[in-house]
Amino acid sequence: MSKKDFSRRKFISVVSAGSVGMAAAASVPAFGSFSKSNSNAGKLALLGGDPVRRNKSWPDWPYVDEKVVESIEKTTRSGIWCRIQSATGTVPTFEKAYAELMEAKYCVAVGSGTQALHTAVEAMGIGPGDEVITSPYTDPGTIAAILSARALPVLADLDPDSYQLDPADVEKRINENTKAIMPVHMMGQPADLDKFMAMAKRHNLYVIEDACQAHLARHRSKILGNIGNLGCFSFQTSKTISCGEGGAIIGDDEELMDICYTVQNHGTSRKGRTERIGPKYRMNEFEAAILLGQLEGAKERFERRNANANYLSEKLKGFPGIVPQKLYDGTESGSFYLYPMTYNKEYFNDLDRNTFLKVIAAEGVGLSGYIKNGLHKEPWVDTIISQKMYQKMYSPARLRQFKEGMDLPMCDQVCEDMLMLWASGPLLGTKEDMDDVINAIMKIYENRDQLKSLKS
Numbered sequence: 001m002s003k004k005d006f007s008r009r010k011f012i013s014v015v016s017a018g019s020v021g022m023a024a025a026a027s028v029p030a031f032g033s034f035s036k037s038n039s040n041a042g043k044l045a046l047l048g049g050d051p052v053r054r055n056k057s058w059p060d061w062p063y064v065d066e067k068v069v070e071s072i073e074k075t076t077r078s079g080i081w082c083r084i085q086s087a088t089g090t091v092p093t094f095e096k097a098y099a100e101l102m103e104a105k106y107c108v109a110v111g112s113g114t115q116a117l118h119t120a121v122e123a124m125g126i127g128p129g130d131e132v133i134t135s136p137y138t139d140p141g142t143i144a145a146i147l148s149a150r151a152l153p154v155l156a157d158l159d160p161d162s163y164q165l166d167p168a169d170v171e172k173r174i175n176e177n178t179k180a181i182m183p184v185h186m187m188g189q190p191a192d193l194d195k196f197m198a199m200a201k202r203h204n205l206y207v208i209e210d211a212c213q214a215h216l217a218r219h220r221s222k223i224l225g226n227i228g229n230l231g232c233f234s235f236q237t238s239k240t241i242s243c244g245e246g247g248a249i250i251g252d253d254e255e256l257m258d259i260c261y262t263v264q265n266h267g268t269s270r271k272g273r274t275e276r277i278g279p280k281y282r283m284n285e286f287e288a289a290i291l292l293g294q295l296e297g298a299k300e301r302f303e304r305r306n307a308n309a310n311y312l313s314e315k316l317k318g319f320p321g322i323v324p325q326k327l328y329d330g331t332e333s334g335s336f337y338l339y340p341m342t343y344n345k346e347y348f349n350d351l352d353r354n355t356f357l358k359v360i361a362a363e364g365v366g367l368s369g370y371i372k373n374g375l376h377k378e379p380w381v382d383t384i385i386s387q388k389m390y391q392k393m394y395s396p397a398r399l400r401q402f403k404e405g406m407d408l409p410m411c412d413q414v415c416e417d418m419l420m421l422w423a424s425g426p427l428l429g430t431k432e433d434m435d436d437v438i439n440a441i442m443k444i445y446e447n448r449d450q451l452k453s454l455k456s
């Protein structure tokens with residue numbers, strides 16, 4: 001079937017298969033509750049029609065319940081407010097519980113995902129003159145971790161269907177100074193790990209998993225963060241396990257994990273000797289208290305997000321106008337921090353994505369773009385190549401090539417075409433909430449003729 005051949009009938013037959021509540025909305029089966037009840041339903045809400053969804057809220061985020069509050073109170077009353085006061089305080093207890101939840105041998109908790117990544121880079125002895133290859137499509141914390149060690153963050157392009165780092169483009173950028181690959185599990189779903197692990201072996205490189213968005217997701221039966229040499233997580237407010245600001249490193253290599261402890265403890269080891277370079281990144285007890293209070297339900301929430309994400313993907317299957325994130329072989333689950341989709345405007349009368357977002361928001365369903373510009377388009381690139389420090393560590397030819405390497409067209413395309421459901425909260429909603437998302441998309445698709453008047 002060519003792109004243009006796609007018909008509504010074909011779509012409906014795919015979407016309605018196995019769907020409940022079809023009988024009630026026989027006239028426009030794909031729309032469930034939307035189509036029947038009123039005469040204004042065929043008019044886009046932005047143009048004065050009735051919205052698909054109204055007076056309904058999404059689950060709140062961050063997650064708070066009595067257990068979380070009690071946990072904070074307990075830590076407050078204990079008088080143990082800093083992790084070095086007690087080996088059985090809140091942070092050490094959280095580290096054990098998180099390691100167990102993540103099926104890892106060891107965990108070191110720190111103050112943020114960025115700190116976790118920097119600690120990992122530092123613990124591996126990566127520094128001036130070294131290079132780490134990572135994604136341009138990520139949180140700035142990813143490259144901040146590399147820059148903080150005064151190493152060079154080399155950015156590779158994306159697979160535009162998965163929004164993940166493209167292994168083939170990464171391999172082209174490996175040179176004799178490359179020390180590590182830092183794949184980012186974007187939106188919480190596994191990067192192309194089979195290829196990255198094989199590549200790391202071929203070139204003798206470390207793999208640091210930026211799993212900051214990817215709590216509990218599994219690839220070939222292993223929880224993310226356990227596949228590379230070290231895995232790093234964020235507990236920043238928006239993330240699916242959160243405490244405002246926080247982070248953790250997990251790993252199975254006892255020696256390397258001990259070094260991580262030392263690095264984040266201003267270079268001071270568990271034995272109390274000040275041994276190496278390191279900032280002070282210790283997690284505080286109150287952050288750990290919030291985390292401990294919510295670990296118990298974390299798996300259940302993870303499963304709900306997976307069920308809802310699978311439901312959305314099932315409903316969108318075969319519809320070329322909006323295509324969910326591609327998942328790689330070996331993916332067993334995602335954290336679904338976000339639920340991203342590629343918007344193909346040719347199926348919506350060539351309406352640009354940002355106007356589409358307004359149209360769907362008017363229907364009561366808030367989708368959004370994500371990262372506006374890849375990190376290759378941010379000013380740090382010029383800053384570092386004009387700094388004496390970087391000029392001392394890298395040759396003029398290397399810095400020139402580094403700058404030229406910042407042409408990453410697939411990343412630019414993803415920044416433009418992707419839209420997503422902000423998922424830590426919304427993806428904890430009900431099936432009805434998910435139906436609203438699908439119904440809003442389908443209402444717009446069915447009424448795409450009306451979009452002509454909105455084109456700029």
Ligand SMILES: *Cc1c(COP(=O)(O)O)cnc(C)c1O
Pocket residue numbers: 111112113114115138139140141142184185210212213233234235236245246247
């Ligand atoms: C959130 C995030 C980070 C940084 O974590 P912080 O806790 O905000 O420092 C790094 N990488 C990715 C992919 C993230 O989503």
